[in-house]
Amino acid sequence: MKRLIFRTFFVSILLFLFSSSFSPAAEERPASYEAERVKVLSFIIRQHLSRHHFSRKTFDDSLSQAAFSLFLEQIDYQKRFLTQSDVLELKAFENLIDDEMVLGQVDLPVVSHRLMKKRVEKAEQMVDRLLRAGLDFNLQEQLETDPKKRSFCATASELAERWRKLLKYQTIINYLEISEQQREEGGRGGQGKGHSEEALWQKAQEKTRKSFQHLFSRLRRQDIRTYYSLYLNAVARAFDPHTNYLDPNTEEDFDISMKGSLEGIGASLREDDGFIKVVEIIPGSAAARQGQLAKEDTILKVAQGAGEPVDVSEMRLRDAVRLIRGKKGTEVRLTAQKPNGDILVVPIVRDVVNIEATFVKMASLVDPKGERPRFGYIHIPAFYRDLNANGKGERGRNATDDFRAALETLQKDGVRGLIIDLRNDGGGALQDAVNIAGLFIDKGPIVQVKDSQGQMKTLSDPEEGVVFGAPVVVLVNKFSASASEILAAALQDYGRAVILGGEHTHGKGTVQALIDLDQGYFSRKMEKYGPLGALKVTIQKFYRVNGDSTQSRGVIPDIVLPDRLAVLESGERYLTHSLPWDRVPPVHYEPWPAAAGGLDGLRRESLERVEKNSAFARILQETALERKKIANTLRPLSLDQIRAERKALEQIRNGKELRFEDYQVREAGLSDQKESALSEQLVRDPYVQQAFLVLRELAKR
Numbered sequence: 001m002k003r004l005i006f007r008t009f010f011v012s013i014l015l016f017l018f019s020s021s022f023s024p025a026a027e028e029r030p031a032s033y034e035a036e037r038v039k040v041l042s043f044i045i046r047q048h049l050s051r052h053h054f055s056r057k058t059f060d061d062s063l064s065q066a067a068f069s070l071f072l073e074q075i076d077y078q079k080r081f082l083t084q085s086d087v088l089e090l091k092a093f094e095n096l097i098d099d100e101m102v103l104g105q106v107d108l109p110v111v112s113h114r115l116m117k118k119r120v121e122k123a124e125q126m127v128d129r130l131l132r133a134g135l136d137f138n139l140q141e142q143l144e145t146d147p148k149k150r151s152f153c154a155t156a157s158e159l160a161e162r163w164r165k166l167l168k169y170q171t172i173i174n175y176l177e178i179s180e181q182q183r184e185e186g187g188r189g190g191q192g193k194g195h196s197e198e199a200l201w202q203k204a205q206e207k208t209r210k211s212f213q214h215l216f217s218r219l220r221r222q223d224i225r226t227y228y229s230l231y232l233n234a235v236a237r238a239f240d241p242h243t244n245y246l247d248p249n250t251e252e253d254f255d256i257s258m259k260g261s262l263e264g265i266g267a268s269l270r271e272d273d274g275f276i277k278v279v280e281i282i283p284g285s286a287a288a289r290q291g292q293l294a295k296e297d298t299i300l301k302v303a304q305g306a307g308e309p310v311d312v313s314e315m316r317l318r319d320a321v322r323l324i325r326g327k328k329g330t331e332v333r334l335t336a337q338k339p340n341g342d343i344l345v346v347p348i349v350r351d352v353v354n355i356e357a358t359f360v361k362m363a364s365l366v367d368p369k370g371e372r373p374r375f376g377y378i379h380i381p382a383f384y385r386d387l388n389a390n391g392k393g394e395r396g397r398n399a400t401d402d403f404r405a406a407l408e409t410l411q412k413d414g415v416r417g418l419i420i421d422l423r424n425d426g427g428g429a430l431q432d433a434v435n436i437a438g439l440f441i442d443k444g445p446i447v448q449v450k451d452s453q454g455q456m457k458t459l460s461d462p463e464e465g466v467v468f469g470a471p472v473v474v475l476v477n478k479f480s481a482s483a484s485e486i487l488a489a490a491l492q493d494y495g496r497a498v499i500l501g502g503e504h505t506h507g508k509g510t511v512q513a514l515i516d517l518d519q520g521y522f523s524r525k526m527e528k529y530g531p532l533g534a535l536k537v538t539i540q541k542f543y544r545v546n547g548d549s550t551q552s553r554g555v556i557p558d559i560v561l562p563d564r565l566a567v568l569e570s571g572e573r574y575l576t577h578s579l580p581w582d583r584v585p586p587v588h589y590e591p592w593p594a595a596a597g598g599l600d601g602l603r604r605e606s607l608e609r610v611e612k613n614s615a616f617a618r619i620l621q622e623t624a625l626e627r628k629k630i631a632n633t634l635r636p637l638s639l640d641q642i643r644a645e646r647k648a649l650e651q652i653r654n655g656k657e658l659r660f661e662d663y664q665v666r667e668a669g670l671s672d673q674k675e676s677a678l679s680e681q682l683v684r685d686p687y688v689q690q691a692f693l694v695l696r697e698l699a700k701r
Helices: 003-008 010-022 033-052 062-078 084-094 097-103 108-133 158-186 197-220 226-236 248-259 284-290 318-326 399-412 429-439 483-493 599-611 614-631 638-652 675-680 686-699
Strands: 142-144 245-246 267-272 275-281 298-304 331-337 343-349 362-368 375-379 419-423 445-451 457-459 472-476 498-501 509-514 532-544 632-636 664-667
Touching: 003 399, 033 532, 062 084, 062 097, 062 226, 084 108, 097 226, 097 375, 097 399, 108 158, 108 197, 108 226, 142 158, 142 248, 142 298, 158 197, 158 343, 158 399, 158 638, 226 245, 226 532, 267 318, 267 343, 284 298, 298 318, 362 675, 375 399, 375 532, 375 686, 399 429, 429 445, 429 457, 429 483, 472 483, 472 664, 472 686, 498 599, 498 686, 599 686, 614 686, 638 686, 664 675
Parallel strands: 375 419, 419 472, 472 498
Antiparallel strands: 142 632, 245 532, 267 275, 275 298, 298 331, 331 343, 362 375, 362 664, 445 457, 445 532, 509 532
16 A cells, blocks of 8 residues: 555544444444554554654654564564564565554554464474473584574474474573582582482473473463554654553553662563563662672573572563562572573572662772872762652752762862762763753753754753862763763763763663553543553653764763673664764853863873783673674583583683772761772772772873
8 A cells, every 4th residue: 555645635544543443333344342442542652653753753664664573573583483484474564564553454463463373382382392302412503592693494394493402402501500509509410319410401301391381371371462562562663762652561561660670689671572681780789789680681581599490581571570579588590691692590689779879979089108189989870869749848869969968078078089980870860960060060051952843952050150170080881871971971072071981871862751642632432442551752862062962872981991891782873773873053162171181191091001900901801702702692502512601701700809009998978987898899990990090190280
């Protein structure tokens, strides 16, 4: 069908949608409740996306193709069920999704649901046959672990071979986990009943069987509404990765991803093409204290203590979180896959978040000999702001007030420079980023905001005067995003700070709004289809005062240091359909009179120090190994080879940590005290060390 016809008769289509859809005699064949409901949803979502999304994309074949690709990834991202002929059948809809959204006649989810139901049933039978026949663990072969590098299988026999390798790989991983758990409990393989090699392999294979039984059981329970939701979400994500359709159940998932699991492990999670991925580790949480789970990790399985692990791939986020959450003091064991393919079991004792650990922290870095100036250190974990008034006219706790208080304390202590640590700061309240930037300049613009209508708004320093006028160094990494990028960019543009970190920050320069789909379009005839859920839409974009967007490129540090995160494809530039970097006209601003000059000299001196620094030598060694592993996604299906790979990485990671003697750390009221966790962290952090040394050079000027 041609879009021109639909759009020429747009008014007629709307009349068709809201008259024939609700009239019992209007259609020759009655539509199901779910089909009628998706008609309502397709109209409402299309209207909101067309009116409010920043990109102003149109519903055309290009958008349809993007949505089709995203939908296909959602239903079979790992290419374990559909064959090439199945995909060819579904491709008949590749250029029709925009048409379906206009007419409200949505057929792709119906066809896909019917097809996947058959393929899941066949796969379940196939897995049962393969496990009954037994697996050959002596055969030397490899498995492609990156779904992006796999093709859909051409034949049933090719699909069976893929499943055989998947089962073999999973069984080897299970064997290693069982063996390691026995060693932790003090047991030895081969001693006692049930501890023989044969018994261990049988136990590992049984774990594999149960894991996939859970997977197939979940997939069988997916109904047509699930496929409609995946379809509408694919349409939304074709606009950009942060635009999503949230069905009523997924709204709970959204709350989880925004708030984190506070009573449990303390991790914010997201559902990503059938996987559960870690978005953020909440400071002060059980996961943060345990230390092994990290952003961008994929959670494959969840076990309650020593119980049987449950496979959470293809599981909805809310169901996975129910397994992960639990009572304080109980243990959950997460089987996590690192971005390089390494798989490890992470035992975490559930606890409530130590709220104090989520707030601004400060310390004073003092030269051991007392011959050089002392510098301040302030860590901002997030730009938090309590918007709930207590009814007495007092404002809630926020990052601005805490930062200012820390700064004033450090000034009383006589610091002559400041390190602001924004690493792993995923953002938060824009207001606080603007306010904190204003503490370092007299007056002027901080950030520009552009909406979907092209209207520009400039947010400026809310008060005149400079609170802190000494040199500043800002630490960033790939997980510094949104509001933290605005603060770093403003201080960089004004020449007010030297930015240190990896190659770039995250690059999220957009703002989203959550639209309740049950508001605004309801009529009495439509009420029976509610609740409809919500739509998260990208409505604005951030720009620096120099006119550059923070989107995609992020903030490029003035001094780039070797980075453990360099191997991760983390950031907006790596996300499908992310909005591009662009520019707007700059606004007038006055650079800092004593702007940080001589950056070339600082870079050269820093590079010389890094080349002689054993901590950075270890980081470079580790990242080289990680790059090699990420590039080679073919995994050996050999117990000895997998075990050897694990040991090689452990030897690097378990090397003796270094302490830096350039400074001593004082915290709290900045009086002498015993070493705390923060003190110990700062004297072992090579990035803080480099920031201290750069500040020392700046203080000489």
